[in-house]
Amino acid sequence: MNYNITVIKGDGIGPEIVTEAMKVLEAVGRKYDHTFNFTECLAGGAAIDATGEPLPAETVAAAKSSDAVLLGAVGGPKWDHLPGEKRPEQGALLGLRKELGLYANLRPAMMFDQLADASPLKQEIIGEGLDILIVRELTGGIYFGEKGYRETVDPDMGETAYDVEQYSVKEIRRIAKVAFDMAMKRNKKVTSVDKANVLQSSKLWRRTVADVAKEYPEVELDNLYVDNAAMQLVRNPRQFDVIVTSNMFGDILSDEASQITGSIGMLPSASLADGNFGMYEPIHGSAPDIAGTGTANPIATILSAAMMLRYTFGLKEEADDIENAVNQFLAAGYRTPDLCGNAPEAKSTVETGDLIASFI
Ligand code: IPM
Ligand code: MG
DSSP states (O other), rough: OEEEEEEEHHHHHHHHHHHHHHHHHHHHHHTTOOOEEEOOOOOHHHHHHHHSSOHHHHHHHHHHTTSEEEEOOOOOGGTTTOOOGGGGIIIIIIIIHTTTTTEEEEEEEEGGGGGGGGGSSOOHHHHTEEEEEEEOOSSSGGGOOEEEEEEEESTTTTOEEOOOOOHHEEEEEHHHHHHHHHTTTTTTTEEEEETTOOOOHHHHHHHHHHHHEEEEEEEEEEEEEEEHHHHHHHHOOGGGGGGEEHHHHHHHHHHHHHHTTTTGGOEEEEEEEEETTTEEEEOOOOOGGGGGTTOOOOOHHHHHHHHHHHTSOHHHHHHHHHHHHHHHHHHHHHHHHHHTTTTTBBHHHHHHHHHHHHHH
């Protein structure tokens, strides 16, 4: 089979880590007789430098006409002085999410057995390990609501600015369905996180999620306020299976969840639209401080490619193969510098990609 993938390498370590993920996909292609056609496009800082725009129209068009997008990371200090919508993060990332209709962001926070000591939590809290899936709404809420800034309404108050959190039943239902569908394939538990003791939008969220839950009688639904959820994640993270939440709460809780696994350089993500289209990227950023040193960990991007095979292409065996190859790399005692510093088992970005590709 032929699969068309738009590749956005991005900034900082982006090009290095995406190159390794492509190498692993090529190995999968050889073994299973698939052809992955890669079309490289610009977005983020690299696009600003080349075209003046963080998200050129041709990148959006190429992405829309492909089956999936593989993204490294965008942004860096070079572009930090630009105004909000011209910056790589807002212009390119939020632009791609909105333009491509990527409303469902899946962020697994799982612990790798071999990396159990990397978690900052105590062994008795971690127990047998962690496997949480955060389902974050990605194209609505406060990120995309009305925004405003006024210089002087009342001279006493000075400047005023606001951002509106707004959700419709349609937006809540579709993200809730993704969460329940995922839970059906996992441990059949959904925790919906909101702030329904204060926010109108959260009251509608909670009521709508409860409504969707009726279609999934086998799945247990819990509701938590976001402050409590933040606490429970460090107090007893093993109570969670799938967490579903709004754009901003998901942004915050997914960083917290990734950190408690201790392996932030290892975690992939998928952003899905209706149908099978998706954009796949590591959850970490562009790490400009280590760009070009060959020390970046490509595993999160390699695992993002595995998610692409699983969710967009329906290639379960091939996806399992990549995940097993990563486990073999770790089981053989190899590590990346983010996990072990300069220890002898440390492998460079390219060596890590070569080894994982060799285990396919
Ligand atoms: C993320 C990032 C982005 C977000 C930023 C870079 C705009 O933090 O993907 O979690 O807030 O969504
Ligand atoms: Mg974030």
